[in-house]
Amino acid sequence: MMKECLEQVRTQVPLVHNITNYVTVNDVANVLLACGGSPIMSDEAEDVEDITSVCGGLNINIGTLHKTSIEGMYRAGRKANELDHPVLLDPVGAGASRLRTETALGLMKELRLAAIRGNISEIKTLSAGSGTTRGVDADVADAVTEENLDAAVEFVKGFAREAGCIVAVTGAIDLVSDGSRCYVICNGRPEMGKITGTGCQLSGIMTAYLVANPDNRLEAAAAAVCLMGLAGEIGWSRMQEGEGNSTYRNRIIDAIYNMTGEELEKGARYELR
């Protein structure tokens, strides 16, 4: 199944409209190309409707919010909904500021989302309608572990039902649920947390996967998570003496560029609950 999801992306070359932060935007563009998609970025309110119309999906990331780009998010999202394009929300830093939390909650309310992808703190914030996050990283106290896995799975399933879309919570253990089923994914390396933007990159990839696999969205979202984690493992295995997080960033994107459907199928480590 994951093999097919990957291959659909490479075959269809889905064009993804990204309204994203200026910190990690270059990596998001390169990783979209690496996975077989094609990126376009635009956040100006007067530009976004035209741009999203020529695309297949929309990736909204609130990492460096501007008042002006918020309007662009709403306008692009409504147009994408009208055209029935999948819309993904990455609520970066929800819980860390009122503006971010309110914007994420407002977008959830106003738009029909296909997926939400964030860390556990951000997702808890959205679930609670408020909260606290330590910067853009998940609260360690909130991490999904073997010990609290059952509760975490129930929480994510519940929130996916509430939100009416796929919810992906990423961390040491990743959870991807549509409300009834939940993928529990163990790919990845802890060192990925020392690279800025691996979450943003995953959101870009996941949007491309959702576009190219309209009939298997849960599997597609899970495949995107496995792909990112597996690329993190492959990239790490290629690290040489003296290399650090900057080279690791390149090696992960390189691994995504070279990933085949067979390798993803074989390397994905997950169970379905």
Added chain:
Amino acid sequence: MMKECLEQVRTQVPLVHNITNYVTVNDVANVLLACGGSPIMSDEAEDVEDITSVCGGLNINIGTLHKTSIEGMYRAGRKANELDHPVLLDPVGAGASRLRTETALGLMKELRLAAIRGNISEIKTLSAGSGTTRGVDADVADAVTEENLDAAVEFVKGFAREAGCIVAVTGAIDLVSDGSRCYVICNGRPEMGKITGTGCQLSGIMTAYLVANPDNRLEAAAAAVCLMGLAGEIGWSRMQEGEGNSTYRNRIIDAIYNMTGEELEKGARYELR
């Protein structure tokens, strides 16, 4: 000739003012340093006139347009014209949205451009005064090929005459014309299309080449195109097992950093029509 163009850049270290998109801006800055120039970025309307005054040329790229940066483009462009600095326009995504098309056409009308650099779809859009583009990549149907080369050369020559400036259309085959002569350039690798921003990078380099070679602008523009393509070839030849588009991006900039005039002269593959 290309050797001299490259060496002039390395000797003069032209300072280039870039109003460019936030996706590829870091690569544009690094590639300007790699080729021997020096970059400065500023798009705030109240800042750009001062900044462009201390520079030698202006590179305008409409990749992530904001209403506020559009005003900056006009103000910087007028000041650069007043100071007789070369101004280059990179109409990223012209044809994909009304705002981009109108902004590119407006800048063409209002400013005295030294050069326009884009893919064939974008250039056709400007030529037609309207059009359709698939995202930021050229329409495959529009690609310049051996089959339609004669017609493409005539089209580019004609548009360069109309626009009153050098026009560079880049793709598998690159065309660079001032309206009477046209360089047909075959350097490059198809894999360069899997890196975000090679076009934006080329526009930055080309601006530096125009600044440093005021008496040979057509040759300078062609030399910049050959440099980028040749660097793509050299970078590709250094790729190792497991590497992909992220490392390739680094290797291309590295190749530009190390390029000598002799290597460019020897490696440039073109004919003049």
Added chain:
Amino acid sequence: MMKECLEQVRTQVPLVHNITNYVTVNDVANVLLACGGSPIMSDEAEDVEDITSVCGGLNINIGTLHKTSIEGMYRAGRKANELDHPVLLDPVGAGASRLRTETALGLMKELRLAAIRGNISEIKTLSAGSGTTRGVDADVADAVTEENLDAAVEFVKGFAREAGCIVAVTGAIDLVSDGSRCYVICNGRPEMGKITGTGCQLSGIMTAYLVANPDNRLEAAAAAVCLMGLAGEIGWSRMQEGEGNSTYRNRIIDAIYNMTGEELEKGARYELR
């Protein structure tokens, strides 16, 4: 002492709020992670007070100023002052435009800064209350050299007293003073000037060092400068045939990622005047 400064950062993982330019922001984020800190970026006026409140320090960089982000700088700065968080100012391009010069001077006047870090032209501009800078690079005529070192040390000490904070002037020789003492630092490589943003990166690191070493701020600022320079030396020693400024950028961040307190202590080359 430098060893302790580095280890405090790795132990405390200081969260740094960055209001910085969109050119080098990704490298600033990755280098903050590499040195042991954690980055968050936000420049929207309505977002910055909340964000800076969850952080330990604030790094203000005026590299690509927008009218809207200037308000964010003031609001974040006042809040950080209220919370007694260290605030660093990087006056990129001060002297190159009226807006940049006035903004830098205005921030100096309005905020209680812990440190200012810039090249000699920028610092002279702030000292004079006006000036001229060649783009974002220091005027060669103004470079700190063995010949003018005594005068330069006196100048930096004097400006640090005037400004009431630590002043770091970086170049071939780096000077870091609190007004009474001055570190004269000789780490680094000239090739670092061919990478965009090594100064911006250093400002990010220095902010993290200031946060984590509240009782030894001068030493912490000097340790950050030595770290960056030493990483430039280590990164350069690992360069291979055919590599250039793009790979060098990665190797420097990698070297910071791998740096231990012992290596920094041993590799730091400085004298205290």
